[in-house]
Amino acid sequence: MDIFRCIQFIQTHLKLTFDQVDRWFDKDNKTLNYQPANRGWTVQQILEHIYLTNFYLLILIEKGSKKAMRNYLNLDLNLEIKNYSFNQGKFEKVGEYSAFEWIRPEHMDPKGSLNSDEIRGLIAQQYQQCLHYLDLMKNGEGLLCKTTMTVNELGKINVYEYIYFLSLHAQRHLTQMKNNELQIV
Template identity: 80%
Template sequence: MDIFRLIQDIKTHLKLSFDEVDRWFEKNKETLNFQPSNGGWTVQQILEHIYLTNFYLLILIEKGKKKAMRNYLNLDLNIEIENYSFDKEKFDKVGEYGAFEWIRPEHMEPKGELSLDEMRSVISQQYHQCLNYLDLMRNGEGLLCKTTMTVNELGKINVSEYIYFLSLHAQRHITQMKNNELNK
């Protein structure tokens, strides 16, 4: 896949995912606080989990961005672009709720520490942070740093792919929130 097309596709996916996440903040209290009978999270807890996951992934993305920009001085970006391939099918499974078992770290579990307004504001900032990274690496520089992602055995993924992962993670939980709403 063309890296420039991928970057544009990631931006589009981010917009759609984050816009949809944002709409969940406008739901009524009954929807936000409905506790599924299976003991799953409420919509409010899911929103907090999205915020927390974004927070920790953005730390890794920031480090990767810095390393990629340093590597730009010593590596041939054109060769990286020429040899780049993207396994969309494997990535897209990340966005499918229930597609595989996913054990999240404890620090990404909701604790009820932020209000809905605070979470909404921070998630909006996180969206703009992702766009900023993609703009800074618009020529494909994100290819110049790879970090291991164990989820769904993705292996070594580049910085742009990490941002796509973040967006897919939100998409996965949008489905979970919709399930909550349907079952309340």
């Protein structure tokens, strides 16, 4: 897939994923606060975790987009575009719940300091930020900066792939929230 189809694909993925995440905020309190049998996170905690993870990923995405735009002055964008092919397959496992062990940093653990309305608003803002970066780098500039992603040994990924990773991370937790809901008696 070329970079322009990749950008469109990521925009669509973001829309579908963030719409699904947003619908969880409309669930009743029983669903939002149900403690699963395995003592895992409640849906409310998962939603806060999605927000926190997005927050930290967006810091890296912002830095990457700025560097990519600076690199545009010194690197051959046309050559990068010509040689790029989006390897969607290498990211697939990121969106699958329990597909591999994922050790997250403690600062991405939910603290319970935000209510549902606050988290919902912040996640909506994060979605808009992602769209902003995709629009800012609509000509392929996001290829001009790569950053190492250690999760599932993804290695060096470009700014677009970081945004896709963010969306896949949220998708991963959609399954977890559905699993919680299915346990409610």
